[in-house]
Amino acid sequence: MAEQEWLNEQFAEHQDRLRAVAYRMLRSSSDAEDAVQEAWLRVSRADTDQVENPAGWLTTVVARVCLNMLESRRTRREDPAGALPPEQEEPAMPTGSAGPEDEALLADSVGVALLVVLDTLTPAERLAFVMHDVFDVSFAEIGTILDRSPVAARQLASRARRRVQGAAAASDAARSRKREVIAAFLAASRAGDFTALVELLDPDAVAGDAQGAQAVAAMFSGRAQAAVLALVDGVPAAVWAHRGRAKAVLAFTFDADKITGIEFETDEDRLRDLDIVLLGVS
Structure with a gap:
């Protein structure tokens, strides 16, 4: 009974980190919850007499469960269940992780690239990269999880890191320019600058029932007073939020530097499934 109580206490103490891992x-809240539950079933049946580092041991168990799930997902060639962002809020990061400002910078620089590239990595590459670069787990520990040498684990993480960084660099310039155009559009909208709005729009731009640059400009002129620049699933967009909760998202499509379309999303369930980082008033 004492051993079970100790195990319950350890699992409760570290469960935020385990969910984050x-x-x-x-990249799926429901799959992550399943993985943590499966890990609990495994540790509850395990012999804990030789466990000296409960946090490391529990993290290893969860990582192995995730590795099995990734390998199964890859075998079936399935996409991860559910939306990529968390259903409500992302599990807490362990102590010493990046703060909100760093998380925003990360989302801005590699958000889209990371989400896309992670799903192209092998399960072993993905585990090595995430465990080392995000959670600072040693290559010796990662090697134990993967049943490989620390050198091999380091090579896996390095290969994954190069692919993520390459994808981020390739998309950074285009993403930055889109941010500039959206920021200019919001500023012109607030100022009621009809001419500036038309200049930013493609002649055939569409927004809701408005078709054509002048109609779209008329729709937005003098509006968007409370909308702010944001990253939505890592993509530049505009968001109207109330008390920190997103109430509407404006998604933009482009042809070169011209806005070709603006789509509105106000459905609360769909908004909860979006990864939104507010960047402040533009």
């Missing part, structure tokens, strides 16, 4: 490995 599972989420970043699987």
